[in-house]
Amino acid sequence: MRGSASVPGIREITLTEREVRPADDLVRRFVGEYGSADEIGLLTRLAGHRDVLPVRLTDALAGVRRRLGSPVTVVRRPPPEEDVGPTPSHWRLRGRAATAAHDLWLALVAMQAGDPVCWQTLQDGRLFNDVLPIRGEEHAQTGHGSLHHLDFHVEDAFDDHRCDVLALLCLRNPDLVATTVADVGALAGIGADDDELLRRPRFGILPDPEHLRTSRSADPSPVWRPVLSGGSQPYLRVDPAYTTTAPGDDASAQAFSRLCRRLEAALVRVRLGPGDLVVIDNHRAVHGRDPFAPRYDGTDRWLRKLTLTFDLQRSSGRRRDGSRALALS
Numbered sequence: 504m505r506g507s508a509s510v511p512g513i514r515e516i517t518l519t520e521r522e523v524r525p526a527d528d529l530v531r532r533f534v535g536e537y538g539s540a541d542e543i544g545l546l547t548r549l550a551g552h553r554d555v556l557p558v559r560l561t562d563a564l565a566g567v568r569r570r571l572g573s574p575v576t577v578v579r580r581p582p583p584e585e586d587v588g589p590t591p592s593h594w595r596l597r598g599r600a601a602t603a604a605h606d607l608w609l610a611l612v613a614m615q616a617g618d619p620v621c622w623q624t625l626q627d628g629r630l631f632n633d634v635l636p637i638r639g640e641e642h643a644q645t646g647h648g649s650l651h652h653l654d655f656h657v658e659d660a661f662d663d664h665r666c667d668v669l670a671l672l673c674l675r676n677p678d679l680v681a682t683t684v685a686d687v688g689a690l691a692g693i694g695a696d697d698d699e700l701l702r703r704p705r706f707g708i709l710p711d712p713e714h715l716r717t718s719r720s721a722d723p724s725p726v727w728r729p730v731l732s733g734g735s736q737p738y739l740r741v742d743p744a745y746t747t748t749a750p751g752d753d754a755s756a757q758a759f760s761r762l763c764r765r766l767e768a769a770l771v772r773v774r775l776g777p778g779d780l781v782v783i784d785n786h787r788a789v790h791g792r793d794p795f796a797p798r799y800d801g802t803d804r805w806l807r808k809l810t811l812t813f814d815l816q817r818s819s820g821r822r823r824d825g826s827r828a829l830a831l832s
């Protein structure tokens with residue numbers, strides 16, 4: 504696995520103090536006015552202020568929205584001045600105001616690539632989700648695990664209306680635990696037989712347990728879908744930890760295995776520091792995380808997650824279990 508410097512499919516943008524100052528000033532003004540970022544009206548206003556961001560950043564993220572840009576964009580900046588306090592032991596225990604300035608920075612940048620949406624079945628339907636280790640979940644294949652690799656995956660692969668873009672902002676990462684990413688470039692040279700098999704609806708994809716834990720209405724059965732779709736640069740729907748094939752369908756199982764090996768071999772490590780964020784095209788890239796030892800002392804790795812769609816109309820449509828919440832309109 505490689506580091507992220509000069510890797511095809513990953514664009515790195517490092518902003519200077521001077522470049523982030525107009526955005527930081529705006530964020531502070533809005534935090535003073537609203538107190539927290541959990542206000543739909545605030546995000547609507549924020550979306551109208553793209554001019555406080557450097558053009559080289561907004562241009563890059565407009566490319567993501569058009570699916571012409573890099574599948575993965577890393578945006579680095581000088582660490583923000585605002586203190587977020589200790590990493591909470593559970594997402595329910597986060598103070599609403601603690602991360603307001605960071606959340607608004609995340610939203611301001613990420614909204615250049617899409618419109619925010621969230622799930623009623625994740626973290627009480629909060630728009631911004633916490634990625635942090637939780638005691639007792641060390642072995643979980645979710646954003647709350649720690650001791651094992653979080654297998655690479657497409658976010659919410661089980662859902663036909665999963666997010667188009669995923670943005671992760673780092674609040675704290677003292678051990679520089681890596682986020683792992685790989686993009687569709689890894690599929691170059693895939694055999695015609697495998698390509699054809701992987702485009703058939705022979706792959707049963709389950710929702711991860713986080714969706715089932717808080718909602719009795721969430722449907723725990725797999726959806727049977729292709730894991731590749733689209734043209735010569737296919738879209739990915741790959742989530743190995745939650746994907747199965749029918750008994751006896753060895754050809755599909757082996758093709759899926761070969762696909763996963765290709766992605767595994769292409770994984771790149773992205774190490775985020777406070778204030779850095781990564782914007783991931785959820786159709787052209789997969790993401791995961793390296794293992795780490797949790798401390799549970801307030802200094803653990805802590806990210807904020809925002810998911811975005813290119814088509815709010817589609818996202819507000821019918822869900823198979825009614826689990827999607829529309830966040831911004």
Ligand SMILES: [Fe+2]
Nearest residue numbers: 656657658790
């Ligand atoms: Fe994820």
